[in-house]
Amino acid sequence: MTFWKSFLTHRIAPTLVLMVGMPLLAQRPVSLEEAEQIARDNSPQLRQVRMNLEQSAANLRAQNAALKSQFSLTLAPFTFQRSREFNQLFSTFNTSETRQSGGILRVDQPLKWTDGTLSFQNQFFWRQDSSEFQGARTEGYTNNLFVSYSQPLFTYNRTRLNLEAVELDLQASQITYDLRNMLLEQEVAQLFYAAFQGKMALQVAEEEYQNTQESYAIIKNKVDAGLVALEELYQAELNLANSRSTVQNNQVTFQNALDDLKELVGLPLEEDISVAAEISEKTVLVDLEKALAEGLSNRLELRQREIDILNAEQTLTQAGATNEFRGTLNMTYGLIGNDQSADRIYDNPTRNQSFELSLEIPIFDWGEKDARLQAARIGVQRQSLNKETESTGIAIGIRKAWRNLKNQEIQIEIARQNVRVAQLTYDINLEKYRNGDLTSLDLNLYQNQLSERKINQVNALISFRLALLDLKVKTLFDFENNRRVITTSTDNQ
Numbered sequence: 001m002t003f004w005k006s007f008l009t010h011r012i013a014p015t016l017v018l019m020v021g022m023p024l025l026a027q028r029p030v031s032l033e034e035a036e037q038i039a040r041d042n043s044p045q046l047r048q049v050r051m052n053l054e055q056s057a058a059n060l061r062a063q064n065a066a067l068k069s070q071f072s073l074t075l076a077p078f079t080f081q082r083s084r085e086f087n088q089l090f091s092t093f094n095t096s097e098t099r100q101s102g103g104i105l106r107v108d109q110p111l112k113w114t115d116g117t118l119s120f121q122n123q124f125f126w127r128q129d130s131s132e133f134q135g136a137r138t139e140g141y142t143n144n145l146f147v148s149y150s151q152p153l154f155t156y157n158r159t160r161l162n163l164e165a166v167e168l169d170l171q172a173s174q175i176t177y178d179l180r181n182m183l184l185e186q187e188v189a190q191l192f193y194a195a196f197q198g199k200m201a202l203q204v205a206e207e208e209y210q211n212t213q214e215s216y217a218i219i220k221n222k223v224d225a226g227l228v229a230l231e232e233l234y235q236a237e238l239n240l241a242n243s244r245s246t247v248q249n250n251q252v253t254f255q256n257a258l259d260d261l262k263e264l265v266g267l268p269l270e271e272d273i274s275v276a277a278e279i280s281e282k283t284v285l286v287d288l289e290k291a292l293a294e295g296l297s298n299r300l301e302l303r304q305r306e307i308d309i310l311n312a313e314q315t316l317t318q319a320g321a322t323n324e325f326r327g328t329l330n331m332t333y334g335l336i337g338n339d340q341s342a343d344r345i346y347d348n349p350t351r352n353q354s355f356e357l358s359l360e361i362p363i364f365d366w367g368e369k370d371a372r373l374q375a376a377r378i379g380v381q382r383q384s385l386n387k388e389t390e391s392t393g394i395a396i397g398i399r400k401a402w403r404n405l406k407n408q409e410i411q412i413e414i415a416r417q418n419v420r421v422a423q424l425t426y427d428i429n430l431e432k433y434r435n436g437d438l439t440s441l442d443l444n445l446y447q448n449q450l451s452e453r454k455i456n457q458v459n460a461l462i463s464f465r466l467a468l469l470d471l472k473v474k475t476l477f478d479f480e481n482n483r484r485v486i487t488t489s490t491d492n493q
């Protein structure tokens with residue numbers, strides 16, 4: 001009774017601190033914030049989407065790295081080749097041997113803005129050739145240095161499109177992670193408050209049991225003194241047994257709720273924990289128009305639908321390249337040097353130049369391109385419709401959450417008044433019971449009414465917190481602290 005008398009006395013305070021039960025020394029007190037953090041660290045579902053996010057980030061780093069200059073070195077320390085062939089001009093067989101050593105240094109630079117590739121290559125070899133015919137034997141150095149450029153024509157930029165696809169994949173993974181994180185916060189809050197409600201119900205049942213013991217002692221003294229009939233003692237014993245049973249039932253319900261919470265956040269089932277919550281009595285004023293504006297601006301599902309539209313548009317671009325007219329421009333300029341001495345290899349170089357323009361001209365594709373374009377356009381339209389539907393669903397969800405929040409404000413005030421009236425009624429009738437003007441059966445009814453009102457008040461406070469959290473999830477806006485919840489996936493675009 002001391003807890004609830006203090007509760008009624010200080011109900012005008014801005015916050016209500018509900019420390020439920022008297023935990024054992026071995027118990028570990030866990031707050032809602034701690035439970036959420038434990039769940040973020042241990043949740044298998046969140047860890048999985050976090051790994052998907054890390055994988056997408058690694059893919060983007062790899063894609064950006066592939067757009068930088070690529071260096072490669074190929075070494076052939078020693079190559080030997082011996083062959084015997086028939087020479088028709090001289091009608092004789094000839095055996096030749098070739099020994100070679102060298103390497104190739106190559107640098108490729110993809111160009112994101114043109115989809116072309118600029119390459120630099122240097123080939124350096126030492127070569128020795130010998131032949132049985134006339135005892136010929138030659139050796140020397142060869143260096144082939146050239147620059148080449150390859151440019152696709154009359155087609156879309158595949159390099160840039162691939163990079164955009166990987167960037168969109170990273171955005172989608174980030175959105176999935178943020179949404180799962182918010183959903184986990186809501187799930188933890190629901191189970192945490194369920195355990196909290198279970199513990200509150202247990203404490204109320206224990207207080208009711210104590211009151212029932214007091215009333216039993218009173219009636220027993222009266223029966224012993226011959227002031228009331230023995231039947232009153234039998235009824236008091238029945239009330240006491242029922243109250244004890246309620247305590248045990250609530251204890252089971254509370255322990256089951258704790259196990260559900262441990263499973264979700266990833267704590268060992270054998271770990272002994274207690275729950276403690278600070279529930280504010282102060283309500284939060286939320287404007288519906290602001291809630292709708294924030295939700296339609298912040299909700300990550302809308303960005304998901306935009307990404308789906310962009311992916312569908314990429315598919316449309318790729319479909320437009322089916323059996324397309326396209327060309328390729330290849331240009332090469334280089335110098336080839338040969339000499340028996342490496343330091344004179346470019347005394348008399350040979351210019352190596354090439355220019356090639358090739359065209360691929362489709363003749364007839366039996367309507368394949370038109371059909372693929374039609375299918376891709378329908379895909380874009382479908383994704384646009386999905387975004388419109390998502391936007392409508394978000395607005396409806398926010399309106400429902402706002403109405404529920406306003407209703408919970410009313411329920412809190414009603415519950416507060418009910419507890420005050422039930423407490424005063426119980427105190428009055430307890431005094432009547434002590435004076436012999438009320439039976440134990442009637443007093444038990446008032447006791448049950450008071451216990452029910454206390455639990456209803458706690459439930460109303462918790463329902464308001466859950467309704468506020470639900471609106472926070474649906475708008476991604478924290479109305480208590482007047483700030484956005486997530487900015488990484490939308491504001492940084």
